[in-house]
Amino acid sequence: MSIIKAEYIWIDGTEPTPLLRSKTRMLEASLIEKVLGAITGVAALPHWGFDGSSTNQATGDDSDCQLFPVFACRDPLRGGDNLLVLCEVVTHGGTPHPTNTRRATQEIEDRTKGSNLDCWYGFEQEYTMMKDGYPLGFPEGGYPGPQGPYYCGVGAEYIFGREIVEEHMTACIKAGLKISGINAEVMPGQWEFQIGPAGLTESGDHMYMARYLLGRIAETYGVDISYDAKPAKGDWNGAGCHTNFSTKAMREDGGLKVIHDYLGKLGQPDRITLHLAHYGAGLEDRLTGEHETASYKEFKYGVSDRGASVRIPMQTDLDGKGYLEDRRPCANIDPYTVARLLAEVAE
Numbered sequence: 001m002s003i004i005k006a007e008y009i010w011i012d013g014t015e016p017t018p019l020l021r022s023k024t025r026m027l028e029a030s031l032i033e034k035v036l037g038a039i040t041g042v043a044a045l046p047h048w049g050f051d052g053s054s055t056n057q058a059t060g061d062d063s064d065c066q067l068f069p070v071f072a073c074r075d076p077l078r079g080g081d082n083l084l085v086l087c088e089v090v091t092h093g094g095t096p097h098p099t100n101t102r103r104a105t106q107e108i109e110d111r112t113k114g115s116n117l118d119c120w121y122g123f124e125q126e127y128t129m130m131k132d133g134y135p136l137g138f139p140e141g142g143y144p145g146p147q148g149p150y151y152c153g154v155g156a157e158y159i160f161g162r163e164i165v166e167e168h169m170t171a172c173i174k175a176g177l178k179i180s181g182i183n184a185e186v187m188p189g190q191w192e193f194q195i196g197p198a199g200l201t202e203s204g205d206h207m208y209m210a211r212y213l214l215g216r217i218a219e220t221y222g223v224d225i226s227y228d229a230k231p232a233k234g235d236w237n238g239a240g241c242h243t244n245f246s247t248k249a250m251r252e253d254g255g256l257k258v259i260h261d262y263l264g265k266l267g268q269p270d271r272i273t274l275h276l277a278h279y280g281a282g283l284e285d286r287l288t289g290e291h292e293t294a295s296y297k298e299f300k301y302g303v304s305d306r307g308a309s310v311r312i313p314m315q316t317d318l319d320g321k322g323y324l325e326d327r328r329p330c331a332n333i334d335p336y337t338v339a340r341l342l343a344e345v346a347e
Ligand code: ADP
Pocket: 120, 121, 122, 123, 124, 180, 181, 194, 195, 196, 197, 242, 244, 245, 246, 251, 322, 323, 325
């Protein structure tokens, strides 16, 4: 009997920002066809469990949490027929664990399947590579030259960690994730990858899988990936996760009006409060009104405006249809929850 390694991955209970955890299980290689095939899919994989008292998800006297596989793809790091398996965390009796934010997103998707909603998302995941407690490229105990030449830069004076970025991009493509691009960001050691356009639950699944791969690859370089919203204090850009969003109606003729109506709803005070509560820890440090963001204290939107809370891309304005970009989410967001909140405004 030949075997494969399946890496079971889940989101833990660390506060305020959860971490990814994973462990490996040997499975019969014959499962692979079912798992990657259209008929059985991820349901062919066995449930598993873990010690929730070690992940802030349970107490020691009732420590078992269950892992239900929800999304699987080939493991580009181990290669061959090995698998990466993203799981939902479930408690006794099959109820979703309070840290399981995916289930609520899946519910909206199930409820609106086949309807005109058809939400698409593009997440721009910014992150900072850290070595010995400093962003990669920061001299020990000091600061590099000011921001300006690093964004989309070229050359060893400005660029740090590109080998990790390249390896990660290739791994995401091999895994079949909907990665759409990468770029170097405004601060040294800061980068971005984009996932999308992808669906309601799919976008979060692909985001977490891409984050997992990034963490694993950076590990081999002794580099830690930080999703801190403001990794370097002072005159340095924070790290965000701009969320591009559209519904079917926004993408069709007359879509620009639909976008404006949508933004009217998104800008209502109780909506703003609700969204900001889920837009990531450290939001106030990042959304200061400087560094290409509007202050979290105001809500404004505009065409091509990178100082706004929400930007309407110029092409969308020109075409009269397209999508919008919510610039407020921080790098450390839970993409399932952000996707759900944006869909609920349109529903
Ligand atoms: P920026 O100019 O803000 O840096 P990026 O090119 O980094 O933008 O990211 C834009 C993201 O928006 C990409 O992930 C892209 O796939 C996604 N996107 C494109 N069209 C749509 C759409 N109609 N709905 C949602 N997302 C979209």
